[in-house]
Amino acid sequence: MSDGPTYGFDTLQIHAGARPDPATGARQTPIYQSTAYVFRDADHAAALFNLQEVGYIYSRLTNPTVAVLQERLATLEGGVGAVCCSSGHAAQIMALFPLMGPGKNVVASTRLYGGTVTQFSQTIKRFGWSAKFVDFDDLDALRDAIDDDTRAVFCESVANPGGYVTDVRAVADVADAAGLPLIVDNTSATPYLCQPISQGATLVVHSTTKYLTGNGTVTGGCIVDSGKFDWSASDKFPSLSAPEPAYHGLKFHETFGNLAFTFHGIAIGLRDLGMTMNPQAAHYTLMGIETLSLRMQRHVENAVKVATWLENDPRVDYVTYAGLPSSPYADRAKRCYPKGTGGLFTVALKGGYDACVKFVDSLEIFSHVANLGDTRSLVIHSASTTHRQLTPEQQQAAGAGPNVVRISIGIEDADDLIRDLDQALAKACS
Structure with missing residues (x-):
């Protein structure tokens, strides 16, 4: 869609990210069921692998159907970019991956989906990460839980299972004061009922399996990047601010600016973790979002x-x-x-x-x-x-x-x- 008028939610949930297929004129986004994509020539291939040009290489990283879903979700959430992946649980790990390191912790709400509590209290220990659980109604307790090794704050907007509602703005203010990103799981609310980025969230994660798809057919996840966090303001986030050895010393924040997290999620996260969303899942989710x-x-x-x-x-x-x-x-x-x-x-x-x-x-x-x-x-x-x-x-x-x-x-x-x-x-x- 053009950058001219500001469109309403009902229009964006149908049109954002989608364009008629240039080859066939197909109006619905096709399922690009392809593993790889032909390069124009050797220079084009090198530019893509060096992150000097945006395009399609291999469907573990990027896929045209998934790209439409990413753009639509980023638009609906008010973010600058998004990375889709295989499940909501995968989205949580991918959101933390560039931020954490051995000995680092995330401060999380006590009101979370049980699988998330298990993932944070048990599984992430295998990466050398840890989690502190706090009642986010007690903002003083939240402030006290944050220490020099904290790298993120995490909550759900509308919590599963009880439907508890988080004051995202109040939590975001605490995270901002500590120089930390706030990650909000917006699965239960969806961007129709809540847009956490407008209330101060840095990243929004979804299990697209749930309301976004809405028909119980496929699993998927997404991380939406607000583009508003200064990853170079401190030395806490070297994955985004320091030279990346795998790309000849490229600095993601210096090079990609407000899209640093999005590019890192694709070029490092999907490349190495491999938590890829398949194009058919993206297609079903796109159709679901049309009636969100x-x-x-x-x-x-x-x-x-x-x-x-x-x-x-x-x-x-x-x-x-x-x-x-x-x-x-x-x-x-x-x-x-x-x-x-x-x-x-x-x-x-x-x-x-x-x-x-x-x-x-x-x-x-x-x-x-x-x-x-x-x-x-x-x-x-x-x-x-x-x-x-x-x-x-x-x-x-x-x-x-x-x-x-x-x-x-x-x-x-x-x-x-x-x-x-x-x-x-x-x-x-x-």
Whole structure:
């Protein structure tokens, strides 16, 4: 699209990054199912490998279908560039990869997806990295957790599983004061409900598997680069500011400016980690994004109606949806997420663990799966599945206690969903 007028979200989610195929005139972005790309001549090949020219070399690094998705996501998030990869978990590692080093740490919110807690508390130790977990409602505790070895701050905008909403601007101010990048996982909110870069985030990560694709068909991840962080302001980020031996001493920030992180993610991250998104996954995600705003509006509308009904049911202990007026985060939600807080929340049953298991097994419309953000309504008992690896204390901190069920509200008829929940509760609490 041209650089002339400023387009609205609904227009950009369909058109950003996409152009008619120059060879055939195809209007939908083709699936470029190709491993490699022919060079014009030897000089062209050398220029591409030296990062002197932008183009396609090998699909582990760059692919035309994936490139359209990268441009679209960067546009929707208000970033300068993006790198797509094989999953949301891959996106998290790739976001940290240029920033961290042996002995360095990331300060992360306690309210995270269970798999992320495990990745940060266990797996990254194998790289010599570590994580400190802090309640991001306590900004003083966040400041105190940051030390000389901290290289990033990490949180989710709308946290999985409980739908807790983060005050991204307040957290960004703390990170800025410490000279650190803030990484925000925006999977549950999507750029339709929240644009963390506009609130001070440095990098935004997504599991594109979820709401962005919206149809439960493919896995994928993405890192969006704000282009606003000064990687050369200190010596903390040598991967981006210091000479890179693999490219004859090239300095990414000096050479590529506000696109330094994006170029590093492709030229080093994808090259060496190999967490590549395949073109068919990019194609499905592009098609999903075309209806993102319409779906998110319906997710929010349904979630408000269903959560309100559940909150008033005597068999329910509590509902965590931030879109409810009774939520302790209601004011924050209105201020930071004016279009709504998504379709994800948890419900605690008075019958405890056993009631939760029976409830999940009794649902008919809701699918019992380890996913969220689908057009279909989904349910899972986090304590026995997605958060099973965590300690009881970690489960409680993440909002995934044994009496809690995670619900991802889809775009079906809300009254049908309520009837299904009602019959399942009747069986679970009998």
